[in-house]
Amino acid sequence: MKNVTRRTTLTAIGAALAMPYVRPSWAQSGTVNVYNWADYIGETTLQDFEAATGIGVVYDTYSSAEEMQAKMLAGSSGYDVVDHAGIDMPRAIAAGIYEKLDKALLPNWVNLDPEILRILAGWDEGNQYGMPYMWGSVGFTYNVDMVKERIPDADMSSMDLIFKPENAVLLADCGISILDSPTDIMLMVLKYLGLDGDTTNVADYDKVVEAFKPIREYIRTFDNTNYLNAIPNGELCAINNWSGDYATAAGRAAEAGVEINLAYFVPKTGAPAWVDCMAIPSDAPNRDNAYKFMNFMMDPEVAAGCTNYTYYANANIPSREFVLPEVLNDPAVYPDAETIARMWAPKPFSEEQDRAITRAWQTIKSG
Amino acid sequence: MNEPHHDSRFQRWFNRRGWIKITIATPYVWLILFFLLPFAIVLAMSFATRTPTAPPFSFGGDYPLLNTRTYHRLVEDSLYIRAYLTSIFNAVIATLMCLLIGYPMALGLTRVSKSWRNILLMLVILPFWTSFLLRVYAWMGLMGTNSWFNKLITSGYNYLVPAEDALRYIPMMNTNFAVVLVTVYSYLPFMILPLFANLEKLDFTLNEAAMDLGSRPSRVFLDVTLPQSVPGIIAGSMLVFIPASGELIIPSLVGSSSRPMIGRVISDEFASARDWPMASAVAVALLLLLVVPLMVYTYFDGKAHEKIKSSGGADA
Numbered sequence: 001m002k003n004v005t006r007r008t009t010l011t012a013i014g015a016a017l018a019m020p021y022v023r024p025s026w027a028q029s030g031t032v033n034v035y036n037w038a039d040y041i042g043e044t045t046l047q048d049f050e051a052a053t054g055i056g057v058v059y060d061t062y063s064s065a066e067e068m069q070a071k072m073l074a075g076s077s078g079y080d081v082v083d084h085a086g087i088d089m090p091r092a093i094a095a096g097i098y099e100k101l102d103k104a105l106l107p108n109w110v111n112l113d114p115e116i117l118r119i120l121a122g123w124d125e126g127n128q129y130g131m132p133y134m135w136g137s138v139g140f141t142y143n144v145d146m147v148k149e150r151i152p153d154a155d156m157s158s159m160d161l162i163f164k165p166e167n168a169v170l171l172a173d174c175g176i177s178i179l180d181s182p183t184d185i186m187l188m189v190l191k192y193l194g195l196d197g198d199t200t201n202v203a204d205y206d207k208v209v210e211a212f213k214p215i216r217e218y219i220r221t222f223d224n225t226n227y228l229n230a231i232p233n234g235e236l237c238a239i240n241n242w243s244g245d246y247a248t249a250a251g252r253a254a255e256a257g258v259e260i261n262l263a264y265f266v267p268k269t270g271a272p273a274w275v276d277c278m279a280i281p282s283d284a285p286n287r288d289n290a291y292k293f294m295n296f297m298m299d300p301e302v303a304a305g306c307t308n309y310t311y312y313a314n315a316n317i318p319s320r321e322f323v324l325p326e327v328l329n330d331p332a333v334y335p336d337a338e339t340i341a342r343m344w345a346p347k348p349f350s351e352e353q354d355r356a357i358t359r360a361w362q363t364i365k366s367g
Numbered sequence: 368m369n370e371p372h373h374d375s376r377f378q379r380w381f382n383r384r385g386w387i388k389i390t391i392a393t394p395y396v397w398l399i400l401f402f403l404l405p406f407a408i409v410l411a412m413s414f415a416t417r418t419p420t421a422p423p424f425s426f427g428g429d430y431p432l433l434n435t436r437t438y439h440r441l442v443e444d445s446l447y448i449r450a451y452l453t454s455i456f457n458a459v460i461a462t463l464m465c466l467l468i469g470y471p472m473a474l475g476l477t478r479v480s481k482s483w484r485n486i487l488l489m490l491v492i493l494p495f496w497t498s499f500l501l502r503v504y505a506w507m508g509l510m511g512t513n514s515w516f517n518k519l520i521t522s523g524y525n526y527l528v529p530a531e532d533a534l535r536y537i538p539m540m541n542t543n544f545a546v547v548l549v550t551v552y553s554y555l556p557f558m559i560l561p562l563f564a565n566l567e568k569l570d571f572t573l574n575e576a577a578m579d580l581g582s583r584p585s586r587v588f589l590d591v592t593l594p595q596s597v598p599g600i601i602a603g604s605m606l607v608f609i610p611a612s613g614e615l616i617i618p619s620l621v622g623s624s625s626r627p628m629i630g631r632v633i634s635d636e637f638a639s640a641r642d643w644p645m646a647s648a649v650a651v652a653l654l655l656l657l658v659v660p661l662m663v664y665t666y667f668d669g670k671a672h673e674k675i676k677s678s679g680g681a682d683a
Contacts, residue, residue: 066638073421073641095421173535175512180624180639221541222624226507235511235540351419358640365624366446 031056032289035071036083037276038063039248040134040312042305049296055289063225065181072097072281079281080290086275087183089123089130090348098129098279105291106131108298116315119345120275130277131294132315134306136243137273137335137343138184139266146174146237159192159267162238165214172218175236180222182361184272185240187346191270198347202356212364222365232258242274243332247311264332266339273343275315307333406654413437413647424643437648447632447649451656454629457543458612461550462558465607466600468551469558473599474592476559477566488563491556499553503620506549510539510621545621546628550611557610558603565599566592601664609657629653 038061042048046057062068065085071077072084073095084092092098103109109131116132124130142156150170154161161167162176179185189208191197196204212219220236228245230236232253239249246264253260278297280290296302303314304322311327313334320328327333335343349357377385414433415424426432441447476487494502509516517536525533539545569592577587615630622628627635629649636646 064638069641070638073423075421091419092421094419095423097421173512182639216625226620230511233508233511234513358642361639362446362635366449366627367625 030054030289031058032081032286032293033058033060033079034081034293035060035062035068035077035079036081037061040083040276040306040310042302042309045297045302045305048302048305049293052296053289053292055292057293076283077281078285080284080286081278081293082281083133083276084130084279086120086123086130086132086277087272087346087348089120089277089279092279093124093129097281099282099284100128101131101280101294102291106295106298108295111298111300111303111316111318113315113317116275119273120277122345123275123348124277130279131298133276133278133297134244134310134312134314135273135275136313136333137266137339138179138188138240138242138271139264141231141239141241141246141249141262141264143174143231143234143237144261144263146234147171150174150237156263157265157268159188159269162240163189163192163211163215165218168215168218171238172220175230175238176219177221177223177227177230177236177239177241178219179240179242180224180365182357183346183349184242184274186357186361187272188267188270192267194269197270197272197344200350200353202353205356205360209360209363209367213367216364216367228252231262232256232260234258234260243335244310244312246332247330251311266335266342268342270342270344272346275345409647409650413644413651415644415647417642417644422643423641434644437645438652440645441648441652446627447629447652450627450629450632451653453543453626454612454614454653455656457547457550457618457628458608458614460547461554461611462604462608464547464551465555465558466604469555469562469603470596470600473559473562473566476563477569491559495556500616502553503549503617506545506552507540507621510545510548512536512538512540540621541623543623543626546614546618546623549617549621550614553617554607554611557606561602561606562596562599565596565602569595605661612657613653 032055034057036059040061046059049055049057060079062071065088068082068084069088069092072082072092075097082098084098112132116135117127119135120130120132121127140156140159140162142154144156147154147156147161151161151167154167162171168176186205186208187197189211190199190204193207193211195207224241227236227239227241228249229252231239231249243264243266246262250260250262253262278294280287280294284290297306298316300316300318301322303316303319306312307314307319308322308324308327311330311333314323331339412424414435414437415426416428416434416436417423418425418428426434472491476484476491479487508514511517513536517539521534521536524537539548573591573595574587577591578584582590612628613630614628615634618628618631619634622631633646633649633653636642636649
């Protein structure tokens with residue numbers, strides 16, 4: 001046996017401790033580390049990228065925006081391309097998480113929809129940091145048959161259906177689910193109450209708390225993901241969710257052979273629009289490959305492949321030619337002019353607003 | 368060539384007392400690396416200030432070094448106190464239920480033949496071979512309003528009550544009842560196994576002696592078996608109570624948001640509110656709430672043992 005000496009022990013410990021730092025040397029030879037929402041890319045996108053460029057993709061997914069934010073805020077994530085919620089970009093940019101994009105390396109940028117870029121610019125001035133990927137609205141999915149059985153003349157485009165106690169009490173037994181995301185639902189309620197959705201007066205949040213009080217006992221759950229399974233099972237009939245989730249839930253019901261009549265509405269009082277964007281962390285180990293990947297994602301056919309698989313609208317104008325007609329013509333995915341008119345891009349929150357909205361939300365949820 | 372000399376010195380040290388030292392030091396090193404050090408970081412973070420940076424906290428600014436805002440909020444805001452109370456309430460109920468169900472099962476395990484015992488023990492452990500998350504999801508399916516399980520219970524209930532009280536379904540999902548039910552189901556083996564290990568070691572001749580002296584079986588249990596199994600009861604209860612009170616997954620999936628448990632509050636503070644200092648303070652308070660009673664118990668338990676030993680010695 002080799003003698004165990006202090007020297008050999010130290011060498012072994014040193015080698016073990018150095019292990020994490022050895023990684024970039026092989027990573028540079030041709031990989032890109034991507035961090036994206038689960039189920040949020042085309043079926044063959046990654047293989048296509050590997051075939052086209054010879055760069056290997058190390059693909060990680062997350063299932064809650066908070067999980068991703070916590071990881072990015074902690075730093076040294078090791079990712080090259082990260083999918084980040086547009087509305088959260090001001091905070092990420094202020095914290096210095098992402099680098100300014102070098103547009104010269106992104107020739108496909110010209111394909112992007114100026115309208116979506118304009119919305120995103122509200123959170124990322126001059127579109128310096130984020131490349132818009134998918135976008136959509138916040139609204140309500142209804143199980144039409146279950147709702148009509150209880151309220152025959154229900155007006156599903158109005159939030160009265162949820163926020164009038166006399167309606168909510170009737171829907172309570174078939175299940176109301178609200179997004180556990182104050183930046184979406186609280187702004188919708190502000191608009192519903194006739195207040196400014198971009199209010200900076202934190203006292204307005206108390207009015208949202210008041211609006212929830214009479215219907216709080218009729219809300220079954222605050223949730224962002226479980227409804228995808230609960231909707232096909234008929235466990236819920238009024239679900240506050242993001243566009244696209246409605247299509248996913250309908251798809252799962254079809255897979256399970258369940259006949260279900262779903263409809264998605266953006267409330268006529270207004271709802272926030274959302275845009276997800278891809279960004280490059282300032283400590284990305286494979287910067288060059290990150291740009292290649294991002295440019296690839298802006299290719300019209302690639303973008304269309306993602307939309308056809310996820311049922312979310314992309315921000316790529318020439319891709320519409322390749323998007324399946326039933327997706328392109330579904331107003332829940334690509335909203336019509338009337339729906340677009342109801343949507344607005346919320347302004348970024350100040351720290352004070354952020355705190356107040358979080359506190360108000362805790363009060364509502366635990367009420 | 369001083370290598371062999373060096374080597375033999377190391378070996379001599381190793382043979383004489385090195386091995387023992389290493390054996391004793393290992394758990395301490397483990398504890399320091401994976402408990403004390405992380406806890407020190409969490410404790411330090413609980414006194415930091417929340418900032419819009421990455422990472423989202425810092426020391427200094429208006430509060431040089433220590434910012435006790437988090438601990439002020441902890442006592443001022445009823446949300447946290449309510450969450451602690453809900454957690455402890457749920458954990459106590461779940462522990463008692465586990466004890467009531469688990470004790471007869473553990474006792475039964477010691478009273479059956481060896482071959483049966485192995486099969487039954489296997490059955491207790493078997494659920495661990497399926498993912499914990501999957502089993503919680505299975506319960507979500509069972510408790511859902513349109514499940515066969517819910518319909519069965521509902522029709523049973525409707526059969527018993529007058530027609531005007533009939534229900535469409537029994538609300539089970541997203542209630543505190545669901546949290547306790549799934550917690551009991553998930554943690555039952557943690558109660559049975561230490562109890563079984565304890566009960567198995569008991570001397571059955573003591574029971575026989577008690578019966579020979581005319582005790583009825585129920586008295587034998589109360590006078591002989593139960594007092595001897597107290598260490599097992601305590602071990603099992605700790606194993607259930609401590610993780611149950613900090614449980615995150617079960618209340619997140621089946622619980623009611625109007626009765627949040629502390630695990631959910633920590634997760635929300637950390638992730639949704641991005642208030643790492645506040646999340647740390649809640650975690651520190653939870654640790655104090657759980658560990659301090661445990662230390663007090665261990666202290667008095669140790670004293671009691673010493674007493675028994677010394678009095679036993681005097682008797683002999």
